[in-house]
Every structure is written in C-alpha cells, then in structure tokens.
Amino acid sequence: MYRKNSYALTESVAFITGALGQIGREIVMRFLEDGAFVYIADKGKKISDDLAKKLKRAKFDNYRYVTIDVTSEESIRAVYRKLTRPVDVLVNCAGIGVYTSFESRTSDELDTVYAVNLKGTILCSKIFSAGMMKRKGGRIINIGSIYGITTPDFSMYGDSGRNSSEIYGATKAGIIQTTKYLAAYLAPHNILVNCVSPGGVFNRQKSFFVRRYKKRTPLQRMAAPDDLTGVIAFLASDEAAYITGQNIAVDGGFTIW
Numbered sequence: 001m002y003r004k005n006s007y008a009l010t011e012s013v014a015f016i017t018g019a020l021g022q023i024g025r026e027i028v029m030r031f032l033e034d035g036a037f038v039y040i041a042d043k044g045k046k047i048s049d050d051l052a053k054k055l056k057r058a059k060f061d062n063y064r065y066v067t068i069d070v071t072s073e074e075s076i077r078a079v080y081r082k083l084t085r086p087v088d089v090l091v092n093c094a095g096i097g098v099y100t101s102f103e104s105r106t107s108d109e110l111d112t113v114y115a116v117n118l119k120g121t122i123l124c125s126k127i128f129s130a131g132m133m134k135r136k137g138g139r140i141i142n143i144g145s146i147y148g149i150t151t152p153d154f155s156m157y158g159d160s161g162r163n164s165s166e167i168y169g170a171t172k173a174g175i176i177q178t179t180k181y182l183a184a185y186l187a188p189h190n191i192l193v194n195c196v197s198p199g200g201v202f203n204r205q206k207s208f209f210v211r212r213y214k215k216r217t218p219l220q221r222m223a224a225p226d227d228l229t230g231v232i233a234f235l236a237s238d239e240a241a242y243i244t245g246q247n248i249a250v251d252g253g254f255t256i257w
C-alpha cells in the first residue's frame with residue numbers, strides 16, 4: 001500500500017469533462033479531496049445517482065454539475081458562458097471507443113470517435129484557454145491512452161468484444177500530439193498543457209482477457225482509477241509549474257515492452 005499525498009488545489013477551479021465515467025468521477029473525488037471547486041461536466045441531463053451519493057457521503061458540496069456535449073462548439077460555449085467561476089484547470093476526460101471489427105468500420109463510427117476524443121479535446125481547450133489567457137495562467141490536462149503510444153496485441157483480446165480500434169488509437173495519438181502543440185502555443189500565456197495516458201483500467205472484463213493483460217504488463221495488474229488521479233492532481237498543482245507538453249503513461253509499464 002502507498003500513502004496518498006495531497007496536492008494543494010484549494011485555490012483552483014477545475015472543469016472535468018466525461019466526469020460521470022469510471023475515471024472521470026475518481027478525478028472529481030480526488031480534486032475535491034485536494035480542495036478544488038469542481039465543475040462536473042458530462043453529457044447526461046443530471047448527475048448520476050451513484051456519484052451524487054458518493055459526494056454526499058463524503059460531505060462534498062464544492063461542485064456543480066453541468067450538461068455538455070464536447071462534440072459541439074455551441075454546447076461548450078453555452079456552458080462556458082454560464083460558469084460563475086473562472087476555470088483554472090481543464091481536464092479533457094470525455095472519451096469513447098468503438099469495438100467492432102476494422103472490416104466493418106463505418107464512416108459514422110470514425111466521425112463519432114473523432115468528434116468526442118480529438119475534436120472535443122481541441123474545442124474545449126480553445127474555449128477554456130481564452131479565459132486562462134486573460135488571467136495569465138492555467139492548466140489543461142488531456143487524457144490519452146496506451147493505444148496512443150503503442151498498438152494492441154490482438155491475441156490478448158480474443159473474442160472479448162473489447163478489442164481497441166484503429167480510430168481510437170489514432171485519436172489518442174492525436175491527443176498526445178495536440179498536447180505538445182498546445183503546450184508550445186499556450187506557453188507564452190503561462191498555460192501548461194500535459195497528457196496522462198492510462199493503461200487498461202479494471203472494470204470486470206472477462207477473466208481470460210484480464211489474465212493476458214496482466215501477463216503483458218510489467219507490474220502484473222490492470223490499473224485502478226485511483227492509480228491515475230494522483231498524477232492528474234499533481235499536474236494541476238503548483239508543484240508541476242515547470243512541466244508542459246508531456247505525456248505521462250500511467251500503465252504499470254505496459255508501453256515499455
């Protein structure tokens with residue numbers, strides 16, 4: 001077991017997209033634990049019951065839920081205009097995959113995965129960085145993937161139905177590249193842009209897949225959402241003031257082989 005550090009985010013207002021998802025909601029909890037005010041942003045009309053309960057149990061009320069569609073510039077702008085607090089930290093966590101075969105790939109699937117993962121990340125970054133520029137500083141933390149760095153070993157997936165697609169990896173590689181571009185572009189405004197690339201997070205996948213995934217991973221296990229949140233909080237904190245344009249793989253060593 002490790003001891004959890006705490007990063008001082010008490011002065012920070014964070015906006016987290018995809019915040020109702022498996023990883024997003026853990027980022028929400030972590031940022032609240034570290035003292036931030038959090039805009040919980042996802043496409044659902046309201047916050048999910050399970051996250052609402054978790055927040056209540058932890059006695060957190062330093063947040064607001066907002067409905068957003070990151071594929072729509074209009075939706076992002078409408079949400080942005082209504083925010084009552086200026087955002088210091090944007091976490092682009094909304095993301096989707098597609099799990100059908102390459103042979104059956106449709107044009108719609110390509111457009112949809114691109115729109116959420118890459119277009120959404122770029123549009124949110126554009127709109128939120130405008131405010132950060134005015135305040136002369138901010139952080140953007142993108143969520144990539146091991147499959148933006150390397151490519152799936154298909155034998156690991158078998159007929160699990162969870163095989164990662166070419167468009168998913170392409171958009172995640174695009175996010176890593178966009179991180180570097182925006183880090184350079186926004187550096188004069190003291191806006192730091194980094195990417196965290198998670199390895200596969202355990203989510204009750206089929207046991208043969210989990211077995212093969214562990215074997216393929218130096219640390220011999222899948223990720224837990226908690227494995228990711230510390231580095232994201234760190235990148236949002238003052239302690240990361242000299243880090244920009246980086247992609248940090250949090251993957252148990254998956255991408256070193």
Ligand SMILES: NC(=O)c1ccc[n+]([C@@H]2O[C@H](COP(=O)([O-])OP(=O)(O)OC[C@H]3O[C@@H](n4cnc5c(N)ncnc54)[C@H](O)[C@@H]3O)[C@@H](O)[C@H]2O)c1
Nearest residue numbers: 018020021022023024043069070093094095145198200201
């Ligand atoms: N889970 C993993 O193993 C894993 C591994 C590597 C990278 N990632 C990345 O981490 C991020 C979070 O993944 P997750 O596992 O929590 O996924 P998830 O499916 O549990 O959550 C994704 C969230 O994004 C939201 N979303 C989808 N489309 C949206 C839109 N148009 N506008 C706003 N929100 C939208 C969904 O409603 C959902 O709540 C994604 O970018 C994913 O690609 C996940």
